[in-house]
Amino acid sequence: MKAFVRQKGLVAPLDRANVDTDLIIPKQFLKSIKRTGFGPNLFDELRYLDEGYPGQDCSNRPINPEFVLNQLRYEGASVLLARKNFGCGSSREHAPWALEDFGFRVIIAPSFADIFFNNAFKNGLLLIQLDEATVDRLFDAVEQTPGYRLDVDLIAQKIMTPEGEAIEFEVDPFRKYCLENGLDDIGLTLTDNSHAIREFETRHRASQPWLFRGEAANQA
Amino acid sequence: MAGQTLYDKLWASHLVSSRDDGTSLIYIDRHLLHEVTSPQAFEGLRLADRRPWRIDANIATADHNVPTSLKERSAGIAGIEDNVSRIQVQTLDDNTTSFGIETFGINDVRQGIVHIIGPEQGATLPGMTVVCGDSHTATHGAFGALAHGIGTSEVEHVLATQCLIQRKMKNMQVRVEGQLGLHVTAKDIVLAIIGEIGTAGGTGYAIEFAGSAIRDLSMEGRMTICNMAIEAGARVGLVAVDDTTINYVKGRPFAPTPEQWDAAVESWRSLVSDDDAAFDKVVTLDAAAIEPQVSWGTSPEMVVGIHGSVPDPAAAEDETTRRGLGRALEYMGLHAGQKITDIRLDRVFIGSCTNARIEDLRAAAAVVKGREVAGSIKQAMVVPGSGLVKRQAEQEGLDQVFIDAGFEWREAGCSMCLAMNADKLGAGEHCASTSNRNFEGRQGYGGRTHLVSPAMAAAAAVTGHFVDVREFVDTPVPTKRAAGL
Structure with missing residues (x-):
């Protein structure tokens, strides 16, 4: 996972509530057995005027000029400004993979769906929840100011606006630790907890043997 | 001290360790795998030279992109005409074979949608934690099991450690009281609930569905309700264990053996919210007022x-x-x-x-x-x-x-x-x-x-x-x- 410490990035506004993961990455692209290469199909049904299929060269497809990410002023954006309940729907991690592959590192919204929120942090994305009034204000500022950039500092948990305002945000300490160090949490779990897991498992097996079918754990 | 909710009990009985930052390690009893969200997880295991922690906790089947025509199905995986789909289904088969994970193949009569075959096989039991790389894993909560969908990174985490890093959710109770009209079903109840609380109404909560209309439902109906908890924003849907639950489980292939049965039932009887349990939010619906x-x-x-x-x-x-x-x-x-x-x-x-x-x-x-x-x-x-x-x-x-x-x-x-x-x-x-x-x-x-x-x-x-x-x-x-x- 890519570490995230601080980033000053161009902001793209996606002004619609309840953006679901089917919209972020349609199902036909979920047939891939890889983790990479989803960027060209991010928001496929909004970005293009035709139906996309896996493995296609997207450079010749008809573009929807009205879609925000197709507008020149948002080219190279790394901060996505969104509305409430962003990422609702399925658990597909292809959604954060696609957002990350496209170039986003930060998503700001009034609320996120639970599973998406979890998945995003495991892929180097920083999700920031701000109150609706602040998000509204940012939408206005982005709309009015071409080249609007936000300076997002994970360590200080602050967003600096071009106007010089500092917006503080909350982040779960464990997620922050993993993100700023680019850490894979499987390694952490095994290092810190292998013994505790084995002990738990022994007790669990003794009290509810019907939950286990095979022999004891095979982890060395 | 206030009593515990069903969710509180399930959480406590699977808690391996807690950290000062509020995250906890939760033990996973059952992991269901399918072809769409697992290939990258198996690849991750291999790249890190890791093995699954406990093979017998896992069950796999291909469901998301298998063809449903007899013509394509009769030739097995090789018969899948869409190349990309065939590679994905084959990859699941290769992965589960190489790691020794029990798999219901494309033409096994036990194959089907993961959330249907888990309960059908008795592989979903009351009191379990059940996860799958699919948001509709909430379905299994109908059995008084703590069940929720996970992403592919978490699929890999469960394979490697038999645990997940979690934060405890809040408790919501949705009570549906009274009698449903004729031909009004569990699906109508859950759609009416979502219409009432919205698709983000349950975000951050585990929802326990309760009330006489829920108790009157069959296990099939309860599964329909819990299935769509995620459409109300809640990763977890739950229904307390009762005779309906226990009678459904009895005799299924993965259910407790006859020697284990009485002890299992005794333990499952406690899988209800205590009378004095505190919920962070309660929503009540009148069953008789629900239209199709x-x-x-x-x-x-x-x-x-x-x-x-x-x-x-x-x-x-x-x-x-x-x-x-x-x-x-x-x-x-x-x-x-x-x-x-x-x-x-x-x-x-x-x-x-x-x-x-x-x-x-x-x-x-x-x-x-x-x-x-x-x-x-x-x-x-x-x-x-x-x-x-x-x-x-x-x-x-x-x-x-x-x-x-x-x-x-x-x-x-x-x-x-x-x-x-x-x-x-x-x-x-x-x-x-x-x-x-x-x-x-x-x-x-x-x-x-x-x-x-x-x-x-x-x-x-x-x-x-x-x-x-x-x-x-x-x-x-x-x-x-x-x-x-």
Whole structure:
């Protein structure tokens, strides 16, 4: 996972509530057995005027000029400004993979769906929840100011606006630790907890043997 | 001290360790795998030179993009015509074979949608933690199991450590009290709940469904309700254990052995919320007031009773909502004030992890029996949730009822619920669907989904538009067919 410490990035506004993961990455692209290469199909049904299929060269497809990410002023954006309940729907991690592959590192919204929120942090994305009034204000500022950039500092948990305002945000300490160090949490779990897991498992097996079918754990 | 909720109990009984930062390590008893969200997790294991922690906790099957036509299915994986799908299904098979994980292959009668086969096999038990790389894992909460969907990174984490790093959710109780009307089903209850609390209403909560109307439901009905907890924003849906639960589990292949049975039942009896348990939020619905529901828009909260109308965006309380409603109407090709019964349909889909169990097929067949699919319907299909559901339906003669009426009778899989295989809507087509999501493009590019119960879908298939199934069932069956001629 890519570490995230601080980033000053161009902001793209996606002004619609309840953006679901089917919209972020349609199902036909979920047939891939890889983790990479989803960027060209991010928001496929909004970005293009035709139906996309896996493995296609997207450079010749008809573009929807009205879609925000197709507008020149948002080219190279790394901060996505969104509305409430962003990422609702399925658990597909292809959604954060696609957002990350496209170039986003930060998503700001009034609320996120639970599973998406979890998945995003495991892929180097920083999700920031701000109150609706602040998000509204940012939408206005982005709309009015071409080249609007936000300076997002994970360590200080602050967003600096071009106007010089500092917006503080909350982040779960464990997620922050993993993100700023680019850490894979499987390694952490095994290092810190292998013994505790084995002990738990022994007790669990003794009290509810019907939950286990095979022999004891095979982890060395 | 206040009592514990069912969720509190399940959490406590699986807690391996807690950290000062509020995260906890939770032990996972059952991990279900399918072809779409697992390949990258297995690849991650291999790259890190790790092995699954406990092989026997895992069960796998291919469901999301398997074909449902007999022609393609009869040749097994090699028969899958779509190259990309075939590679994905083959990859699951290769991965589970190399790690020794029990797999129900594409032509095994036990194959089916993961959330149908888990309970069917007794692989989902009360008191378990159950996870799967699929958001509809909430289904298994119907058994008093702590079950939720996870992403692929977490699939890998569970494979490698048998645990997940979690934060405890808040507790919500949704009480549905009173008696449901005739032909009003679990699907109508859950759609009405989502209409009430919205698609983000349950975000951050584990929802326990309670009240007399929930207790009166069969396990199939409870699974339908918990299945769609995620459409209300909650990763976890739960129903307390009672005799209905225990009787369903008894004798299933993965259920406790006869020697273990009494101890298991005794332990399961405690899987209810204590009388004095505190919930962070309580919502109550009157079962008798619930009409058969139909979704009209592109989010499951955009739902009304069959006698309702499409809302007017102008009446919305804020600008974001107004634009959202307007966009949904435009996408759906509907206009404000349009009566739900005036929506004409092109296709009908009876299937999915929400509504493809035997009880669902019985309910639909009861409506269809002796009648015919309307001439204006291009396709009506029934996709059983598993090979075993299909076999049972055939033993009961339900397949013939559907086929006689003009339905297609298919092989088990997720099918047109998410249209990863060949079963999909054309652009602009309206579909009465027993599935769980009506998002833009969900059932096919430009497709228009209306979420309904199996009985409502069946009635819509016969009439070609939505109709109140409570009134429809009283209309006479055509005499020619009633006489069996």
